[in-house]
Each structure stands twice: as C-alpha cells, then as structure tokens.
Amino acid sequence: MIEEILGFCFLALTVVMLTYLVRHYIFTLSVLRNVNRTKKAPSVQNVEFEPSVSILIPAHNEEYVIGRLLQRLTELTYPQNKLQMVIVDDASSDRTGKIADEYSKSYPFMQVVHRAKKLGAQGKASAMNDGFKLVNGEIVLCFDADYYPQKNIVEKLTAGFNNPKVGAVQGRVVVLNEPQNMVTRLVALERIGGYRVDQEARDNLGLIAQFGGTVGGFRTSLLRSLGGWDESVLAEDTDLTFKVYLAGYKIRYIVDAECYEEAVDNWKAYRRQRFRWAKGHMQCFFKHSLNVLKSKNLNVKEKIDGLLLLNVYFMPIFAIASLIVGLPLIFYGVALVNTFWLWVPICLYSFVGNFAPFFEVGVGVHLDGRTRTQWLIPLLIVTFLYNFPICARALLEVAFSKLTGRSKNVWLKTSHSGNGNHYIGS
Amino acid sequence: MVDLMPITINIIPLLPALITTVVVTLILLFLPAAIELKKPKDAGPRQITTNMPHLWPVHMSAVELEGKPGDYAVATAVFLSAIPNIEKV
Numbered sequence: 466m467i468e469e470i471l472g473f474c475f476l477a478l479t480v481v482m483l484t485y486l487v488r489h490y491i492f493t494l495s496v497l498r499n500v501n502r503t504k505k506a507p508s509v510q511n512v513e514f515e516p517s518v519s520i521l522i523p524a525h526n527e528e529y530v531i532g533r534l535l536q537r538l539t540e541l542t543y544p545q546n547k548l549q550m551v552i553v554d555d556a557s558s559d560r561t562g563k564i565a566d567e568y569s570k571s572y573p574f575m576q577v578v579h580r581a582k583k584l585g586a587q588g589k590a591s592a593m594n595d596g597f598k599l600v601n602g603e604i605v606l607c608f609d610a611d612y613y614p615q616k617n618i619v620e621k622l623t624a625g626f627n628n629p630k631v632g633a634v635q636g637r638v639v640v641l642n643e644p645q646n647m648v649t650r651l652v653a654l655e656r657i658g659g660y661r662v663d664q665e666a667r668d669n670l671g672l673i674a675q676f677g678g679t680v681g682g683f684r685t686s687l688l689r690s691l692g693g694w695d696e697s698v699l700a701e702d703t704d705l706t707f708k709v710y711l712a713g714y715k716i717r718y719i720v721d722a723e724c725y726e727e728a729v730d731n732w733k734a735y736r737r738q739r740f741r742w743a744k745g746h747m748q749c750f751f752k753h754s755l756n757v758l759k760s761k762n763l764n765v766k767e768k769i770d771g772l773l774l775l776n777v778y779f780m781p782i783f784a785i786a787s788l789i790v791g792l793p794l795i796f797y798g799v800a801l802v803n804t805f806w807l808w809v810p811i812c813l814y815s816f817v818g819n820f821a822p823f824f825e826v827g828v829g830v831h832l833d834g835r836t837r838t839q840w841l842i843p844l845l846i847v848t849f850l851y852n853f854p855i856c857a858r859a860l861l862e863v864a865f866s867k868l869t870g871r872s873k874n875v876w877l878k879t880s881h882s883g884n885g886n887h888y889i890g891s
Numbered sequence: 892m893v894d895l896m897p898i899t900i901n902i903i904p905l906l907p908a909l910i911t912t913v914v915v916t917l918i919l920l921f922l923p924a925a926i927e928l929k930k931p932k933d934a935g936p937r938q939i940t941t942n943m944p945h946l947w948p949v950h951m952s953a954v955e956l957e958g959k960p961g962d963y964a965v966a967t968a969v970f971l972s973a974i975p976n977i978e979k980v
Contacts, residue, residue: 644934653935837933840923 471790478787485780488773489822492666499669500832514627517547518619519602519685523592525555527610528564529883530727534610535568535575543619550575553596556582561610588874589678590694590701597693606682611727611881613641613889614680621722622682632714633705635664635674635681636722641885645730650841651848652728652735654826661720661829668718672770676709676716678702680724687714698752699874700745707753707771713762727885735848736855738879743778743852743859750775751867781853782860 520538524531531552538550552569554562554577562579569575578596597605604623608614615621618636625634637660640653668674676683678701691708694701709716729735757763757771823842830838866872927933 640935644931647928650928650931650934835933835935837923837927837931838935840927842924843920844924 468794471794475787475790475794478783478790481783482780482787485773486822488770489663489825491670492663493825493828495666495669496662496832497828499665514624515544515547516603516623516626517549517601518543518623518682519549519551519600519605520619521551521553521593521596521600521605521607522610523553523555523589523596523607524557524561524565524610525592525878526557526559526561527881528557528560530611530881530885531561532564532568533883533886533889534608534612534614535565537613537616538575538608539568539572540616541614541619542617543623545574547602548574548619549600549602551578551596551599552576553578553592554580555592556580556584588696588699588701590696590698593694593701594696597688600685603685604682605685605688607679608724609679609726611879611885612638612679612724613726613885614724615722618680618722618724621719622680625717625719626684628715628717630715631717632687632709632712633676633681633683633716634722635676635716635718636724637661637664637718637720638677638680639723639725640728641725641888642727642730644888645884647844648732648735649728649730650838651844654830654838654841654845655848656726656728657829657833657835658822658826661832662825664718665720667770668720671766673706673710673767673774674716674718675774676702676706679726680722683709684714687712697872697874698745698748699741700749703746703749703775704752707749707757707775710763710767710771711753711756711760725885727881727883729879730882730884732851734879736851739852739855740859743856744862744874746775746778747859747863750779751863778856778859781849781856785853 522531522534535552541548550572552565552575554565562577565575565577569577576599578599580592580595584591584595593607604626606619606622614636622634622636625631638656639660640649640656642649643653644650664674666672683705687709688705691705691712695704698704706716729738754772754775757768757775760768763771823845826842826845827839830842862873
C-alpha cells in the first residue's frame with residue numbers, strides 16, 4: 466500500500482517536472498528561432514509617440530547608490546518637459562533624503578516624498594503607493610535606487626505602449642557588479658537566463674511576460690484602477706503581473722531596454738532576497754491560481770503558463786522530494802519508477818536558481834556574446850541547492866499563515882553598498 | 892524498462908571505479924569554473940547594446956585597490972590598468 470502511494474506521488478512529481486523541462490526547452494528554442502528578428506527590429510520605432518512619463522523611485526537607506534541613479538536620470542534623452550520623477554525617501558536614517566533634496570533643488574521635474582519613521586520602512590509596496598499619489602504622467606515607470614539605466618530607456622519602454630492592449634512593460638535587468646565575486650557572477654548567470662531567454666520567450670510566444678518590479682511600468686490609469694501596489698504580499702510585482710493580465714491587458718517585454726543593477730554580493734543577502742521572492746510568489750499562487758483558471762481574459766496557453774509561473778518556487782521542493790521518494794522505490798523494484806527516476810536528474814536542470822535552467826543560461830550567455838562565462842554554468846547547482854531550504858522555509862511560513870489565519874510579512878530589504886560604482890566609467 | 896543492479900555486497904569491488912568516475916566527472920564539471928573564478932577573463936559588465944557608452948570593464952585588482960602609492964599592489968594595478976583591454980566588448 467505504502468509502495469503504491471509513494472509510486473503515485475513520485476510519478477506525479479516527475480510528470481510536473483517534465484512539464485517544466487519541456488516548457489524551458491520550448492522557451493529556449495523560441496528565442497533561438499527569433500534571434501535574427503529581434504536584432505533587426507529595435508524597440509524604438511515610432512519616435513512621435515511621446516507620452517508624459519512619471520518615474521517612481523523608492524529608496525530606504527540608499528545613500529551609496531541613489532546619487533548615481535538620480536544623476537543618470539538627469540541625463541535621459543527623453544524630453545524633460547514630459548518627465549516627472551518622484552523619489553520616495555522611505556524613512557531613511559542615512560543621507561538618502563538629503564541627496565534627493567539636493568537633486569530636486571537643481572531639477573524641477575524631481576519631487577521628493579519624505580516618509581515619517583512610523584509610516585515608512587514597511588516595504589516597497591507601501592512606499593510606491595505613497596509616491597504614486599503624486600504621479601501625473603500617462604505612464605508610470607519604476608526604478609529601484611541601485612539601478613543604472615540606459616540614457617534612452619524611457620523611449621524604449623514607452624514604445625511598448627503604442628499597442629492599446631499593452632498595460633505594462635518590462636525591460637531587461639543586467640548585473641552591474643558582475644566581476645565582484647562568485648555570488649554576483651552566479652546571480653548574473655541567473656539574470657541572463659531569466660531575462661535574455663525566459664522573459665523574451667514568453668513575450669515571443671504570447672505567454673505571461675512578467676513585470677519584475679523595476680525597469681518597467683504601467684499605464685497610470687490602469688494602475689489606479691488596479692488599486693496600486695498590494696501591501697499584503699511580498700512579491701507585489703508578481704501580484705501586479707497577474708492583475709494586469711486578469712484585467713484583459715498584456716505585458717510587453719523589451720529586451721533591448723537594458724538597465725544595470727547592483728546585485729546582492731553575499732550569500733546572506735542572496736538568501737534574504739530569494740526568501741522574499743519565494744514567499745511572495747507563493748502568496749500570489751494562493752491569491753491568483755483560481756482567478757487564472759476562471760478568467761475569460763486569458764487564453765488556454767496563457768492559463769497554463771500562468772499556473773506554471775505561479776508554481777515556480779515550489780519546484781525546488783518538488784525536485785528534491787521526487788529524488789527522496791524515488792530512491793526507496795527503486796529498491797522496492799518498481800519497474801516504472803526505475804525508468805522515470807532516470808529523468809529526475811535531467812529535470813533538475815530545469816529548476817536552477819531563479820527560473821534559470823542550465824540550457825537557458827547557456828543559450829543566453831551565448832547570445833550575449835559571452836565566452837568563458839559559460840564555464841561557470843555547472844556552479845549553478847550551488848544556487849539550486851541553496852534555493853531548496855529557502856523555498857522550503859517560505860512554504861512553511863505561507864502554509865502556517867494559511868492554517869492559522871495570521872499573516873506576518875517582514876520586508877527584508879536588500880542593502881546596497883555602492884560596489885557597482887566601480888564599474889561605471891566617467 | 893530499465894533493470895538496475897541490486898545493491899549487495901558484490902558491489903564493493905566496483906567501488907574504486909565508481910569513485911574514480913565520480914571524481915573525474917566532478918573535476919571535468921567544475922575545474923573550468925574554478926579557473927574562470929580564479930582568473931576571470933569574461934567577468935563583465937558587458938556593453939551588450941550599442942547605446943551604453945558609459946560602462947567599461949574594470950580590472951579587478953584596480954577595483955579592490957587599497958594602500959599607498961608606493962605599495963607593490965598599487966603599482967601592479969596601475970601597470971595593469973595601463974595595458975589596453977583587448978577583449979571583445
């Protein structure tokens with residue numbers, strides 16, 4: 466009896482993992498197939514489309530990086546009379562607010578919101594909602610304080626709104642401090658897999674392109690109708706992604722709208738960031754799964770991809786569980802399990818790091834023209850193994866809050882030391 | 892269907908070969924990564940599209956520079972930074 470139950474569980478888990486394996490291969494092939502088309506068709510095609518744009522920048526204790534971003538925003542090529550920038554100093558205890566104030570004195574299109582200590586530092590969503598009250602542009606774009614965008618990124622991102630069905634856009638995140646150490650190099654690989662292949666494929670195939678919380682934006686009217694950022698979930702970006710699609714709009718991913726980020730540079734910071742993402746994503750799974758299934762605004766392939774996307778942080782747990790369940794079954798001599806168990810290690814290649822399987826990263830690295838970075842790809846197994854306890858803890862916390870009805874969200878902010886400054890030339 | 896060999900005492904003579912296979916596989920997998928981490932030649936950040944003229948690779952030894960102008964590390968870093976970067980950017 467136990468043998469049969471274990472066998473059923475094992476087969477179910479392996480089938481789910483094989484589904485992801487196939488999904489990732491389809492994504493990779495799609496990007497390879499469209500690579501020439503992407504090169505020939507830059508995102509900025511209609512220069513006459515120039516909506517008014519507001520840029521929201523939440524910042525909590527970001528004195529080492531905020532000046533870099535604000536300086537860069539003064540260098541944007543988008544007409545300044547169509548730009549508004551709202552910097553939210555989220556109860557910072559360092560010089561973040563002062564630096565922002567200095568810039569706003571020199572540049573009238575910059576406004577600073579100072580949040581009081583008792584209201585502030587409760588998470589990005591809360592800060593964004595405060596800043597959003599001041600937004601008056603047709604389009605609202607978001608940048609985290611540690612980011613460093615291309616000068617013409619606003620033109621590239623707003624070009625996506627030419628299509629009235631597009632409710633939000635997302636640009637590409639590239640790691641700025643990649644040479645710093647092993648952690649930043651592995652994060653860079655994950656980003657390449659996630660943004661150069663995964664996101665682009667979803668855009669190519671008409672699936673659920675994801676708003677990543679930064680380097681992207683919305684139609685202001687749509688975001689207002691959606692109620693802004695949900696402060697009760699930790700992955701407010703994933704939440705908004707599904708709200709946009711459920712409202713009948715699409716998200717465009719624009720691969721050549723690149724923005725450099727200062728990635729986490731130690732394992733502790735990596736763990737805190739990924740835990741926040743994992744828990745937030747799982748919260749969104751419980752919040753949106755049924756809505757996705759019932760929605761009339763989503764077609765079948767969007768529904769399938771939406772569910773797979775919502776499930777993605779459960780996969781490291783499923784993968785390890787299938788290995789553990791499968792081993793004793795082999796010794797029981799269950800023939801079918803023997804065959805499927807051979808697939809498990811191959812399936813593991815689909816759940817490395819943040820949605821970035823080995824072959825997706827490999828193709829992304831190749832398309833970026835990188836060379837020896839390929840050599841680091843086997844090390845992604847380290848991030849996979851590290852993600853397993855992170856996702857398991859996130860699942861336990863979400864399950865506990867569901868069972869007890871008590872929800873405790875602690876926003877563990879990623880701190881930035883300004884190491885990325887070394888990699889920006891003068 | 893695949894018939895897997897049952898694990899019994901008879902497997903012991905095969906252990907050296909098994910261990911050698913595992914070790915060689917691990918070396919083949921991770922040695923290149925170790926080399927690239929030790930002596931990075933493709934560490935970025937890269938100018939992936941043509942309109943980011945402000946980003947250039949910086950030599951690691953120059954980044955982690957600490958010390959007085961006369962120190963060996965500083966002199967080495969200054970010397971290295973003067974050598975043109977011939978990598979494809």
